[in-house]
Amino acid sequence: MQPVLLNDFKRQWSEIGEDVLRAVERVGASGWYVLGEEVRRFETVLAGHWGLAEAVGVASGLDALEIALRALDIQRGDRVLTTPLSAFATTMAIVRLGGVPVFCDTDSNGLLDLDAAESVLAADRSIRFLLPVHLFGQSLDLDRLATLQERFNVGVVEDCAQSVGAEWAGRPTGTVGRLAATSFYPTKNLGAMGDGGAVLTNDAGLAARVRRLRDYGQSAKYRHDEIGWNSRLDELQAAILGEAVLPRLRDWTRRRQEVAATYTAGIHHPGVRLLRPPASATSCEHLFPVAVAKREHFEAHLKACGIATGRHYPILIPDQKAMVGTEFEVKGELSRARELAGHEVSLPIHPQLTEEEIDRVIAAVNEWTVAD
Ligand SMILES: Cc1ncc(COP(=O)(O)O)c(C=O)c1O
Known part of the structure; x- marks a missing residue:
């Protein structure tokens, strides 16, 4: 496969x-x-x-x-x-x-x-x-x-x-x-x-x-x-x-939006929260991020189903090693950002995905059994 x-x-x-x-x-x-x-x-x-x-x-x-x-x-x-x-x-x-x-x-x-x-x-x-x-x-x-x-x-x-x-x-x-x-x-x-x-x-x-x-x-x-x-x-x-690229961009964006709409309609899992934009925003669907409680387990499951995933982004910028010794300020708790750094997973979304692949992604997510 x-x-x-x-x-x-x-x-x-x-x-x-x-x-x-x-x-x-x-x-x-x-x-x-x-x-x-x-x-x-x-x-x-x-x-x-x-x-x-x-x-x-x-x-x-x-x-x-x-x-x-x-x-x-x-x-x-x-x-x-x-x-x-x-x-x-x-x-x-x-x-x-x-x-x-x-x-x-x-x-x-x-x-x-x-x-x-x-x-x-x-x-x-x-x-x-x-x-x-x-x-x-x-x-x-x-x-x-x-x-x-x-x-x-x-x-x-x-x-x-x-x-x-x-x-x-x-x-x-x-x-x-x-x-x-x-x-x-x-x-x-x-x-x-x-x-x-x-x-x-x-x-x-x-x-x-x-x-x-x-x-x-x-x-x-x-x-x-x-x-x-x-x-x-x-x-x-x-x-x-x-x-070669800009003339196709509107069609490619529309295709990304179709994929996102299909994922949104098809993914139903209590352990998977879709990070969808508010109603006033039209996303160009560069990434399709979700938040999951048990990230490694979810990623391993999708990998076993032959589905690649990404993380955007696993380490907060102020926590990066390169920031040690660099002047910066943090205002307030970064609790929501930190929560996402620990739990976000990006599902495949690009204009060349086939209908069969989209269905496979949805099925794999919905079939995930959350580990204890
Ligand atoms: C949000 C954001 N800002 C800036 C950049 C930097 O772009 P580049 O990789 O072309 O330097 C990227 C891409 O990696 C990005 O995703």
Whole structure:
């Protein structure tokens, strides 16, 4: 029996391979490999797709976060409110810039608790930045995010690495903060065949600064106005994304949403809590997280049924070894985040899943016998 994979890149290749090869051929024949016409075209199409004025391609999602924060003039010692439950890159971006991450708890779904965030911001007006994450492909409440940004005058950078296509009441994630950052890591919904990322914004001035920062801080050839990064998106990745992936993204997202709806209707188990978004949110279903009491037992059962699983994320960011000796603050108990770090399991969800595989996942979950 074929295993059900978390991502099936071989099937994806059979779907997109011809388009990818055409893109590669075009770039090869052009003789221009970094920051050229392909990147420019992809940036324009991506911005239009997202509904924002500007997209700037960079080398990774991590770089996108760092460069976005720098574009808002983050200084050493500046404190940035963020979530303890995310990819480590979210916090790494802050730390690499000399900023100080400030963590507060998540809600019961694992996304930053905006009530807790509001209390922290109200109690401490020296916090200058907010770095929320639309985790699992689920949108935070964008109306509340906009209110927090305005009321506390914090620079908001939205981490949209997992949330391309996600919405809150019809509004796309990434459209509230002054800048949004996303990732084209292959497992992402808009995944390249290598690393990549983008910063998105409606602010032309900020976009111009991001363009400078990604390319050694150059304002013109050999004229360096500030210390920047080497974080340029290459032509191959831009061409592949533009030719083979972005044109399929809406259909792929719809397919993910169908899979999620089928799981939601089909999974009924007292020991398995589905972490579904609130009614106002339209998830792009990057991941399908559930919380289970006996995680190892559940994972072993699914493995025996030939079903791969993931954990997002098993260790809270402030508990990571890399944070020992790194300055950070924790506001309040992180009890809900810690609970999920100990109990979350991600089920396979991707556009190439077959109906038979979806049924197998549902049956395997429902048949799980919880150990004593
Ligand atoms: C929420 C989140 N933020 C940031 C990143 C970093 O993106 P990248 O791996 O492209 O640096 C990722 C992806 O790993 C992510 O999931």
